[in-house]
Each structure stands twice: as structure tokens, then as C-alpha cells.
Amino acid sequence: MNARKHLFLLTTILACGITAPAAAERKVGDFVMVGKTKFMIWGGAATGVMPKGASTSPDNKYLLVSNFGRKGRQNISVFLANPMTFHKYIDYPGNSIESVVSPDSSTLYSTNMYGHWLDIIDLKTMTWKSKVKVTGFPKVIILNKTGSLAYLSLWEQLGFARFNTKTLAVDYFRTGQVNPRGMALSLDEGTLYLVNNGNKNYTIVDAKSLTPGVKITARHLPLGSGPRHAVMSRDGKRLYVSMMGPSAIFVIDPVTEKVIKTVNVGNKPKSIIESTDGKFIYTANYTGHSMNIIDTATWESKELPLDIVRASGITALPNDKFIYVTGWCTDDIWAVQRIDPGQSAQTPMGTGFKRRVCRDCKRDWMGCELVK
Numbered sequence: 001m002n003a004r005k006h007l008f009l010l011t012t013i014l015a016c017g018i019t020a021p022a023a024a025e026r027k028v029g030d031f032v033m034v035g036k037t038k039f040m041i042w043g044g045a046a047t048g049v050m051p052k053g054a055s056t057s058p059d060n061k062y063l064l065v066s067n068f069g070r071k072g073r074q075n076i077s078v079f080l081a082n083p084m085t086f087h088k089y090i091d092y093p094g095n096s097i098e099s100v101v102s103p104d105s106s107t108l109y110s111t112n113m114y115g116h117w118l119d120i121i122d123l124k125t126m127t128w129k130s131k132v133k134v135t136g137f138p139k140v141i142i143l144n145k146t147g148s149l150a151y152l153s154l155w156e157q158l159g160f161a162r163f164n165t166k167t168l169a170v171d172y173f174r175t176g177q178v179n180p181r182g183m184a185l186s187l188d189e190g191t192l193y194l195v196n197n198g199n200k201n202y203t204i205v206d207a208k209s210l211t212p213g214v215k216i217t218a219r220h221l222p223l224g225s226g227p228r229h230a231v232m233s234r235d236g237k238r239l240y241v242s243m244m245g246p247s248a249i250f251v252i253d254p255v256t257e258k259v260i261k262t263v264n265v266g267n268k269p270k271s272i273i274e275s276t277d278g279k280f281i282y283t284a285n286y287t288g289h290s291m292n293i294i295d296t297a298t299w300e301s302k303e304l305p306l307d308i309v310r311a312s313g314i315t316a317l318p319n320d321k322f323i324y325v326t327g328w329c330t331d332d333i334w335a336v337q338r339i340d341p342g343q344s345a346q347t348p349m350g351t352g353f354k355r356r357v358c359r360d361c362k363r364d365w366m367g368c369e370l371v372k
Helices: 003-015
Strands: 031-034 037-046 051-056 062-067 076-080 085-090 099-101 107-112 117-122 127-133 138-143 149-154 159-164 170-174 180-185 191-196 201-206 218-222 227-232 239-243 248-253 258-264 269-274 280-285 290-295 301-305 311-316 322-327 332-339
Touching (some): 031 301, 051 322, 062 099, 062 311, 117 138, 138 180, 149 180, 159 180, 191 227, 248 269, 269 311, 280 322, 290 311
Antiparallel strands (some): 037 332, 051 062, 107 117, 138 149, 159 170, 180 191, 191 201, 239 248, 269 280, 311 322
């Protein structure tokens, strides 16, 4: 290419807002700096088919991956979080959509597409224990602080369910909003927030007054295209919502109920989490094949490309040492190490994968190649 053509191509790329990928992207050891904190790709590991969500145990011992794509086999991938050593698969009927671990690290709760169940898994024995029927296609699960109550968004039932983890009772509540998904509780657990993908809004529910069979007290406020996941900040002062339409994170003030900040991230952010110390927000960017790190004090946002196709689930160790992102179409999970000022990278480093990665291939099932 002569100099004139090269200059024309570069000018066109800059004018369109397109950035050419760096030669060193998407490999172990790549990193970004957010303020003075380094976020480095530590390594990756294979999971089951189509890993959708991921969770960590509060005792920092386990990383648990929800595998969506194969019925009745390898539903949960269990890793020792040291930072990431495969331990075993947990098999049971159906699949795993999303999961959450009880505060005492003894139980994993996971939603199941086949038959619409909530599966209960004993983490002491690493075995499936029982299941509870939850109609309406349960998706996301959140727990209250004690773990006595679980809230499940019902994708097909215009509302949510409340599950008592002691009595195993399930109560249903209707909001009338289409495709509720992400949820968050206020700091005092008196308010429940639901993000409604179909209505492009979010719902505010008085959780204290919830009574089975009685119409709920709720309000619905507009957001925009593609709201998906919600997280309440540790101090209760901010509600974070991932917006797939504008590829941004909306920051909402729970007092005024208004969007006070829009933070741009990679393409189509799906799941989001907050670090335990509240200093960062992490996003899994679905068609960006990446994660973003957002500084909650300065709103600096940096994208870290990962060697995956379609980032889906994201979780972090409670001690803030590692963040994990699942590759929906590459059947893997990647660990990103957070290295604060004065800290050193953990060694030995993990490894990557030698496999064909196609980020633009035509897919024929749920965005991925069909697996039989």
C-alpha cells in the first residue's frame, strides 16, 4: 500500500470512529490501566456448553459456571478459585441459566429452562439436592442479605416470584411489564427494582408490603433500548443498569429515580457486577467480546478485549482479586486479575486456548453453533 492510500485509509478509520485492533489484543498478559489499578488477563479454562452465568462463593473457595447449552449433562462447572482450577461437573436434569450462592457458601440456587425449575445444589457434597417448580421461565436470582428469601424474575409471566429458602414456598407477583430480567434490592431491602427488557423501562416495587394474592405497589419508569441487568451499589446510593441498545451503563439515583450518568462501554453489555469494595463496575460485553472496567469515583471506563465469542456472565471473588467472564459461544471462562498499587501479578500465570475463534460467523442456535 502506497503512502497516499495508507493515509486515506487511516483518515477514513478515524472519521468513522473505528479503531484498529492492537496486535497484542486478546492474550494472556494483556492489560488495561484504570487509574492506578491494573487489570490483566490471567488465563482461561474450558467450561460446559454455552456458559451463560457465573457466580462465586462468599468464602472465596469456588467459582461456579452455569452451562445452558446441553440438557442433563455438565450443568454446572465447578472451579477452585485459586484463581481457577477445574474441579468437577455437577449433572442433573435440564440446564442452568443463572445462579447465586447462599451467604454461608453451602448452597447454590440455579434457574432451569426445562420445565421451569429452581434447582438447589449442595456445595458441601457438590451434588444436586432438589428442585422447586417456578412457573413463568425464571431467569435471574438474587438473595436478601441473610439468604432467607430469593427473588426470581419471570421472563414469560410479567412479574417475579419470591422464594422462601427455609419453607420452600413460592409466591408470585405481577407487574404487567414484558420480559423482566435484571433485579436489585435497596440497601434496607425495602425496595425491589426490576429491569424490563420488553417495555424498555424499570419497575420500582415496595418489597415490604408484598402479600400473596394482593396487588403490588409498583411504578414503572422509562429507560430506553435494551435494559438488561441491574446492580445496587454497596452503599445503596446508586443503581447501575446495563443498556444493550446504546452500549452503556446507566447510573440511577435511587432518591430522585433519575439517570444521573451514562457511561459508555463495549458493544451490548449483558451482565454487570460491582467490586466488593465498591470502587469498580465490571461489564460483560456480549458482541464486544470483552469486558469493561468503570471507576465509580471518576467514571473512567476502559475496555479489555478477551479471547472469547460473546461475553455473557461475569462474577468476581469477594476478596476482589479476580474477575471472571464467560464465553457464550466458545464454551470457556477467563480470569482477569485486579492488581492494585503496590501489588504484584500472581504467578504462575494461566494459559489460553488454541482453537478457532470466529466472532462474525453465522450462528444457527441462540447466537451460537448448534451442539448436539
